[in-house]
Amino acid sequence: MTATAKKKRRKPPLGIVTRPGSSLQNKTGAWGILRPLFDWEKCTGCNTCESICPDGCIRHLEKKQYEVDMEYCKGCGMCAAACPFDAITMEEEHR
Ligand code: SF4
Ligand code: SF4
DSSP states (O other): HHHHHHHHHHHHTTTTSSSTTTTGGGGGGGGGGEEEOOOOOTOOOHHHHHHHTTTTOEEETTEEEEEEOOOTTOOOHHHHHOOTTOOOEEEEEOO
């Protein structure tokens, strides 16, 4: 194998998270088939969802108000599973 071919082979494909904390470099929003839906009546503003999202795409706007950046949300459902007040449900994404 030539040196050029070896170099090409080692280059990671697009979308791989190569370093901790680097996931915002990859727009993973197209991966998902589900999206989180918040129930503001149930939400207490505890911030658990924001802290646990592996893609860092939940932003706290103000008390009990959050937004999800769908360019990065891959629909993994971790926020819904972690919410202690069942304030997030995962809904089918319609594109
Ligand atoms: S984890 Fe649930 S209750 Fe806590 S801020 Fe997020 S949606 Fe609200
Ligand atoms: S579904 Fe996953 S990626 Fe999307 S906001 Fe929730 S934890 Fe983050």
